[in-house]
Amino acid sequence: MKAGFDISPELFDAAAKEDKNAEKIRRPSIRYWPDVWRRLKMNKLAMTGLLLICILGVMSFVGTKLNGFTYFEQNYSLINSHPDSVHWFGTDELGRDLFTRTWFGVRYSLFIGIMAAFIDFFIGVLYGGIAGISGRRIDSVMMRIAEVIYSIPYLLVVILISVVFSQAGQGSSMFVLIFSLSLTSWVPMAILVRGQVLQLKESEYSLASESLGADKGWILKKHIIPNTLGPILVNVTLEIPRAIFAEATLGFIGLGLQAPKSSLGTLANSGLAGLPVGNSYQLFIPAIFISLIMFAFNVLGDGLRDALDPRLRK
């Protein structure tokens, strides 16, 4: 047995207890939400999405006031004017300023998307919660109904409602749009919430908590909410672009927001007419904004899902 140094006998004395650190926790234990946030921050794409949403959100209020035009003011001497230093995004066929109209469009599209997602969330939590805490019979009836509602094709319902509640050639009111957009799409949320509530009632970890003397409120706070909030958050984030997309499609087939208000979809729809006569900017500018919003929410939702997935924790 060799050692590359002089061994003095003292070295073979018993080691002092303080010298050992068997119980030292070597890495700080990572708490859930800060860790989720840390992993989200590492995801450059998701952060780009988040940043983009913030910018679009702020600009949808600031941008409408930047160049001094209003969204409804018509100027017949300046119709279909291409983007220049006065009208930064050009004007439409009625001479309205497209820069201002586009930012209004962003505002309405975001508003519609967020409201629709919020209503989904609200109904979903209510319906799923009731189904979950009610007895098995009521629960199964409620879930059957939800399944039927969900298998009704989404866009068809939206179109039908819009047709009924709007006058021909006029488009729909904001309320009708949001209402129709959230009519069937709350179901996944409800199923999610119901599943989690059932877990609250039966799961082993809440049972374990309970046997350790925790009360229901504690369990709700410590186990159920953290476990449910993640999937719900992802669901809401991905519901927003879905609603915005559906609204844009509606706008494009002539059922969008009532004039003179404009959503990005209705802007694109009227821009389509400008395409054959060389005014392609009227279509492509709103198109780019729709795509940006869709992109931002989709990558953020994906990033959130990855960040929340405990299996991906490193």
Add this chain to the structure above:
Amino acid sequence: MENVLEVKNLQISFKTFFGEVEAVRGITFSVGKKETVAIVGESGCGKSVTAGGIMQLLPMPPAFFKGGEILFNGENLLEKSEKQMQGIRGNKISMVFQDPMTSLNPTMKIGYQIVEGLMKHNKMSREAAIKKSVEMLELVAVPQPEKRINQYPHEFSGGMRQRVMIALAMACNPQLLIADEPTTALDVTVQAQILELMKKLQNQLGMSIILITHDLGIVADMSDRVVVMYAGQILEVGLTHEIFASPKHPYTRKLLASVPRLDMNREERLHSIEGTPPDLYAPPKGCSFYDRCSEAMKICKDNMPGFDERSRTHQSRCWLNHPMAQKRNSMNGRGI
């Protein structure tokens, strides 16, 4: 005894977000012909990484070989190409995994999963391979093998699946079988059957086995020699009876003391080993067991002990083997 496998100073690390994890830190051991070598240790000590390293089935990256060699029949596996390794895997060296519930492809018939290796390595026709896999299932005592080969894994019980896994691993008559915790996921009664089966097959077919486990009961039953691993290093090697009768390393002693025995008094308590193994992001400079060792000395903290090579078969890596430590201990009246 001629060695089938010789692992020399093998080092395997993982690159992770937090830095490099030194999962295996220079281990050396050998496996002789028809010999069963058990690798024991707590979870996370590098047992399975060692097995994955020999098979070269580690995900690379993040894993990479830092040094050492793995000699199989005298040839260094680390120098083989992936293509050459494919010719060895499942053919000369096979592996049985821990969880039979997840180790078989759920959407493929059992028969086909066995046939696959046979057709590749033995250049068998499909019919011949199917015939052979029926024989293999018979060998591992799966009833009605002709019918069973056309079934899917979910139609088998856990024990039966592990038999299928063994049949699959043994199909090409390998020289070395690596069994990574083959019975951990099974019921106790089934465990015994599977171990019995492995022993029987070893006698019949004459292969060597590396048995990876944390269950010392299985070790006593199955193995010829034992390798004790801790924090990516080997702390003690010896013949099975040597390890059980006169463990040299404090860690081995603690490990043995934590196993319940029938001859224990009721008053005698099971010993748990306090604390947790060291973090391999920053492995300790000295003995890796220092923090949890009740016999630790000052020298252990910063100095890595070498192997005591006085016995050909039984060696341990501990400063207590040092003549000076033994002298001092006898002076202090402290027995080992």
Add this chain to the structure above:
Amino acid sequence: MKKYLLKRVAMAIVTIWAVITITFILMHSVPGDPFRQESKMPKVVYENLLRKYGLDRPLSEQYIIYLGKIIRGDFGDSMKSRVETVNDMIRRGFPVSAFIGLEALLIAIIFGPALGAIAALNQNKWPDYISMIIAIIGVSVPSFIMGTVFIQFLARNISWLPIGGWGSFAHSILPSLALALMPLAQLARYMRSSMLEVLGQDYIKTAKSKGISNATVVLRHAVRNAILPVVSILGTVATNLIAGSFVIEKIFGIPGLGMFFITSINNRDYPLIMGTTIFYAIILVVMLLIVDIAYMLIDPRIKLTKEGR
């Protein structure tokens, strides 16, 4: 298994019934009736019209009659086109829409999962990034924008690609491409995550430990397992395809069912809206049913556990 099948078919029928009912109620809650606008017509003509379309009867009776008609496969009459019934229009428009839809579905099914699998196999390397960029563009850019981009940049520059209209196979290329992109992207993303999950499974390690080639491991073990959950979202994909076809047909001027549907909406041709909606709903519900059954047939676990019970 039989029990599940029956339950599934029953659910589908209930769904279709719900769609018919909802559509009926909605269409009849529109204030006024469809002939009120043409108020200059003589009262006798007006009443005759009401009688002809059965609008003078009580609503419940109209509902029963309508339900009976649908069961017999009669989707009613169009109000604006006095020559063609809704069935005629479906007969004329549906084959066109189905052709483009199937072409797009084929493109999506062939390239989507392949793209996702390639991405997963090269996780965090350039093929992964490229595939995912395509996929992100696919889900972010609505098909009506894709369509117009194609017209602007492809059709105008490539002489043999028609800008719009219908007639030859060449006419179908751009619309189906534009239509395929979103489902393709969805399938690619789904396949990628499914594939990544499968690649981490123990049985992949087992397959590798057998010494079979990497290509075999990937194709025979990984892809086969990864594709199963992807099949289950084909229903959703088909739904999106149909939604996309409305706008695509409008942009490219294709005389398909989607175009009729939009025209009927803009004309407020209620019987046509109603008939087309219900027809679409039936197609979709049946498609979802087929996807479900197909999924059941290809996944041995589902089939056999159900049998075992």
